[in-house]
Amino acid sequence: MSLLQVTGLTARYGDFQALFGVDLTLDAGEAIAIIGANGAGKTTLMRSISGVLRNAPEMIRLNGAPIGALPPDAVVAQGVAMVPEGRRLFASLSVEENLLIGAHGRKDAGYWTLQTVYDLFPILKEKRHVPGVSLSGGQQQMVAIGRALMSNPRVLLCDEISLGLAPVVIRDVYAALPRIRDAGAAVVIVEQDIGQALKVADRVYCMMEGRITLSGRPEDLSRAAIHDAYFGVS
Numbered sequence: 001m002s003l004l005q006v007t008g009l010t011a012r013y014g015d016f017q018a019l020f021g022v023d024l025t026l027d028a029g030e031a032i033a034i035i036g037a038n039g040a041g042k043t044t045l046m047r048s049i050s051g052v053l054r055n056a057p058e059m060i061r062l063n064g065a066p067i068g069a070l071p072p073d074a075v076v077a078q079g080v081a082m083v084p085e086g087r088r089l090f091a092s093l094s095v096e097e098n099l100l101i102g103a104h105g106r107k108d109a110g111y112w113t114l115q116t117v118y119d120l121f122p123i124l125k126e127k128r129h130v131p132g133v134s135l136s137g138g139q140q141q142m143v144a145i146g147r148a149l150m151s152n153p154r155v156l157l158c159d160e161i162s163l164g165l166a167p168v169v170i171r172d173v174y175a176a177l178p179r180i181r182d183a184g185a186a187v188v189i190v191e192q193d194i195g196q197a198l199k200v201a202d203r204v205y206c207m208m209e210g211r212i213t214l215s216g217r218p219e220d221l222s223r224a225a226i227h228d229a230y231f232g233v234s
């Protein structure tokens with residue numbers, strides 16, 4: 001059984017249908033990437049899995065149990081944490097306070113604590129008392145990732161964590177992924193940067209207009225097939 005299973009997921013915003021029967025699986029220890037152009041539905045898929053959108057009670061399962069009807073805090077408690085697009089740090093809180101928010105409601109001890117997050121991103125320890133929003137974009141992204149890790153997730157959803165960051169900073173942020181996986185989380189990465197996605201993911205799903213148009217292991221997917229699945233066949 002897959003750790004996370006999405007079956008025939010649909011999603012709507014009022015009259016507008018944003019997802020049409022999306023199927024996806026994630027196994028324990030795996031990293032998958034979801035790629036697609038602006039508006040393909042990637043964020044809608046993340047928001048559905050994380051409980052922000054809840055119109056799919058039976059279509060999303062974690063270890064076989066439906067989580068699609070649960071609100072976001074309950075989804076986190078089940079072991080699925082999201083690093084949201086745009087980072088969404090709390091402006092009035094310090095780095096450390098932002099991180100501690102992520103541990104709210106956590107029941108079990110686990111690998112991730114303030115100390116292990118600071119080991120992962122040492123700059124955050126130096127800056128722990130300053131407001132999170134005063135940090136650089138890359139450092140803010142590290143806070144957002146650390147905050148999600150503080151819940152000790154089994155599944156970490158990362159929505160466009162490279163957006164707006166310089167290449168050298170993207171490299172630093174992505175360098176954390178192997179350690180996050182070693183600590184026991186499977187990872188879902190939403191990326192517009194195809195090259196980045198192919199580099200870090202065990203499997204890739206490509207979305208277009210609310211549908212999965214291609215999926216497979218990076219080494220099995222040709223550039224031409226990815227191009228067609230991403231942009232449509234011209």
Ligand code: ATP
Binds near residue numbers: 192
């Ligand atoms: P991006 O890379 O821009 O974040 P995306 O692949 O994540 O794109 P979504 O944000 O999931 O795409 O959007 C999918 C579709 O749903 C788009 O057509 C978008 O305009 C629409 N949409 C997203 N959020 C809403 C909303 N709150 N109300 C109405 N339509 C929405």
